[in-house]
Amino acid sequence: MxxxxxxxxxxxxxxxxxxxxxxxxxxxxxxxxxxxxxxxxxxxxxxxxxxxxxxxxxxxxxxxxxxxxxxxxxxxxxxxxxxxxxxxxxxxxxxxxxxxxxxxxxxxxxxxxxxxxxxxxxxxxxxxxxxxxxxxxxxxxxxxxxxxxxxxxxxxxxxxxLDALFPVFFVAILVAELKRPGARVVALTGAVIALALVPWTPPGIPILAASVAALLGLVAPGADPVADAGEAP
Amino acid sequence: MTLGTTEVWLLILGLAVTTALVKAAGPVLVGGRELPRPFMRVLSFAAAPLLTALVVTSVLADGRRLAVGADTVGVLLGTVLLLLRVPLMVAAAAAVVVTATLRALT
Structure with a gap:
């Protein structure tokens, strides 16, 4: 260490x-x-x-x-x-x-x-x-x-x-995540996918399926994150 | 609940084992090697949709039904406060108070 x-x-x-x-x-x-x-x-x-x-x-x-x-x-x-x-x-x-x-x-x-x-x-x-x-x-x-x-x-x-705490907990993590270029579009797409699946699939599946939205990362605006890392301090 | 005490212990054992397996699967199967660039780029965008889906389903879904409740309003307020850079504990407290108050009134 x-x-x-x-x-x-x-x-x-x-x-x-x-x-x-x-x-x-x-x-x-x-x-x-x-x-x-x-x-x-x-x-x-x-x-x-x-x-x-x-x-x-x-x-x-x-x-x-x-x-x-x-x-x-x-x-x-x-x-x-x-x-x-x-x-x-x-x-x-x-x-x-x-x-x-x-x-x-x-x-x-x-x-x-x-x-x-x-x-x-x-x-x-x-x-x-x-x-x-x-x-x-x-x-x-x-x-x-x-x-x-x-x-x-x-x-x-x-x-x-107290049931309001669970989602707020995750929003707090999300707020930091959404500052990245492109992340908002990906997040919104994930939300749409999840909500669209709620009536048709067992709970849990809509969340997993939303991760498909990450594929938008391939075409999302912003510099290549790997190249960015090379320039990071 | 229809489960007896022994069955609950079995359930707990099952939960512990399945959760550990799911968490171990990625690190064991993919291993400490570099992944292709496009793959890394997709992975770097994985958190946003997963977390957003977790939030919208816990606030707007009740089983397989879409529903709005007091917690929807509370979480919305908490979200606005977090976006205004209010600390998590304050935003969480506000969300709880609003949710509880709305429930008491309705």
Missing amino acids: TEQDRESFRQGFRQGLPFGVVGFVISLSFGVLATDAGFTPWQAIAVAGLVFAGSAQFASLSVVAGGGGIPAALAAATLMNSRFLAMGIALAPSLPGGPVTRAAQGQAVVDSSWALASRGDGTFDRWRLFGTTLPQYLTWLAGTVVGAYAGDLIGDPERWG
Whole structure:
């Protein structure tokens, strides 16, 4: 680990903190909803610690809370998680080591850390990625502990408007992303694809399908990001 | 919920394993090699549509139905504040308060 790596990690950690705070409350909602549905507090906490993927957790919980079985819940979670496949492929060239080491490093990917660690040229700063994920993992775990044990005091998270946090969390990541030339057109196209598919496909598929809009990157205005990286300080 | 305690543990195990596999797949299969330039260019544009789709579907979709609710208004306000460079925690708090207030009133 070089001095530059340490600095990336520290910067990532700081950038991850606000996301960690919001993540705490989102994860708290998960703890409340999971125990409401019939999970024991330890089970809710185990989900947060072992799965650590908000959209997949909420998607699978809503399936089983609605009376669905394990296969349907796993399918819903995997569809929500499928975007990590795209993110993992993008990240792969920036990860050193053998397959096992790379697989382990890939576990650190969450949406915000992946987006913040992107250098904008298709490569990633992996230490920034790890730094950004760490505080979020800790607060994610802590939030569920509080939600699972204090659920009775909190009541229905929707009553408190806590369901608005999840999308705002992602908008915060997006705002930085949209500053790149061409990114807005790609984002808008992704939104149109996703909304058009909502009535016709199971939840999760519209999100994965939206990634097709990234192909517009081939014709998007702006300089070649790879060439840009060569000129970057 | 119709699942018993043991079944919930099975579900948790399944979720943990499938999530880990999905996250490992890209790094293992593609590996630490350079990808062709056009491919890198497409990848560099992958985040924007994925995140936008995540936002619009969580705000405007209710299962397979398109729907607008109190959270739509709250998230819209949060988005405007973020665009005005308001810190995330403030924007998030505003979105929550507006969503909760609208729900209490309607």
